Amino acid sequence: MSFPLHRPRRLRRTEKLRSLVRENRLHTAGFVYPMFVCPGTKVHEEIATMPGIYHQSVDQIVEECREVGSLGISGVVLFGLPETKDPRGASSLAKDGVVQRAVEAIKKAKLDLLVITDVCLCEYTDHGHCGVVENGQILNDETLEILSEQALSHARAGADIVAPSDMMDGRVGAIRAKLDAHKFENVPIMAYSAKYCSGFYGPFREAAHSAPLVGDRRSYQMDPANGNESLREVAMDIEEGADIVMVKPALAYLDVIRLVRDNFDMPVAAYNVSGEYSMVKAAAAKNWIDEKKIVLEILTAIQRAGAEIVLTYHAKDAARWLKS
Numbered sequence: 001m002s003f004p005l006h007r008p009r010r011l012r013r014t015e016k017l018r019s020l021v022r023e024n025r026l027h028t029a030g031f032v033y034p035m036f037v038c039p040g041t042k043v044h045e046e047i048a049t050m051p052g053i054y055h056q057s058v059d060q061i062v063e064e065c066r067e068v069g070s071l072g073i074s075g076v077v078l079f080g081l082p083e084t085k086d087p088r089g090a091s092s093l094a095k096d097g098v099v100q101r102a103v104e105a106i107k108k109a110k111l112d113l114l115v116i117t118d119v120c121l122c123e124y125t126d127h128g129h130c131g132v133v134e135n136g137q138i139l140n141d142e143t144l145e146i147l148s149e150q151a152l153s154h155a156r157a158g159a160d161i162v163a164p165s166d167m168m169d170g171r172v173g174a175i176r177a178k179l180d181a182h183k184f185e186n187v188p189i190m191a192y193s194a195k196y197c198s199g200f201y202g203p204f205r206e207a208a209h210s211a212p213l214v215g216d217r218r219s220y221q222m223d224p225a226n227g228n229e230s231l232r233e234v235a236m237d238i239e240e241g242a243d244i245v246m247v248k249p250a251l252a253y254l255d256v257i258r259l260v261r262d263n264f265d266m267p268v269a270a271y272n273v274s275g276e277y278s279m280v281k282a283a284a285a286k287n288w289i290d291e292k293k294i295v296l297e298i299l300t301a302i303q304r305a306g307a308e309i310v311l312t313y314h315a316k317d318a319a320r321w322l323k324s
């Protein structure tokens with residue numbers, strides 16, 4: 001393969017040639033757009049740490065979903081900011097909870113869009129942890145029943161997919177059993193399987209009001225130093241019935257996405273998280289980077305690493321750029 005017989009630049013000469021040999025084409029159908037639902041009506045408040053992303057009441061959420069669907073984005077993932085919080089996250093199970101009402105309203109609008117719900121306790125607990133806390137410990141098995149009930153209430157509201165993000169052991173199996181027992185055997189589970197304990201969630205915790213009051217999430221989320229361990233987490237989730245497996249965050253974990261892609265014949269999702277978004281937005285606001293170029297490059301890299309599904313706050317912008 002040596003010069004001058006081979007000249008890689010031959011195929012880079014024109015856009016037609018480059019396009020002919022392009023290995024990956026970023027596609028809008030792989031995007032999922034995260035949204036934050038809050039109580040009230042006509043609420044549309046920008047989240048300070050995430051320019052362009054809003055806290056919205058159900059009516060506003062439906063309107064934005066209309067736009068999201070028309071852009072060709074496949075789905076939205078909903079996070080709730082409930083009216084009340086307590087130690088066990090009771091408001092996450094309410095039939096008239098924010099997420100449940102949002103799901104119903106979006107489904108009623110008959111949009112061409114998958115409605116995915118985040119299943120977790122941290123947005124609904126007063127202590128901000130993803131599970132039940134006792135004597136400073138986050139209890140695993142006691143949390144499973146609440147998570148399963150929450151997933152069931154989302155399914156009853158009409159969720160197309162439920163997505164547990166809590167990282168308790170055994171939650172995928174518990175949720176699958178609960179859904180099946182109530183005849184929701186056709187509702188898929190998108191599991192946050194390799195979810196790392198990451199500083200990149202900072203802006204989200206502002207957005208979801210979900211930062212833990214005491215301690216951190218290191219006893220349940222994965223250690224960023226571990227790559228191979230993701231194989232075990234993903235294998236367990238698949239065994240327990242996960243339909244889609246997720247790696248999160250995305251950018252600092254492209255190696256993990258590739259590892260999972262190469263080792264399992266399953267749909268792989270990656271979450272391009274809040275901190276990754278906010279860094280780009282902040283630098284773009286200062287004109288330090290070309291936002292469009294960087295966003296498309298980032299999303300292409302995540303797909304190239306092996307994720308066919310990308311959850312990203314850039315979804316609407318990227319969809320517009322890909323159209324034009």
Ligand code: PBG
Nearest residue numbers: 120122165200201204273274275
């Ligand atoms: C809740 C949850 C988090 C995110 C998604 N679901 C935060 C966390 O674990 O602290 C992060 C999303 C983002 O940063 O964009 N368990």
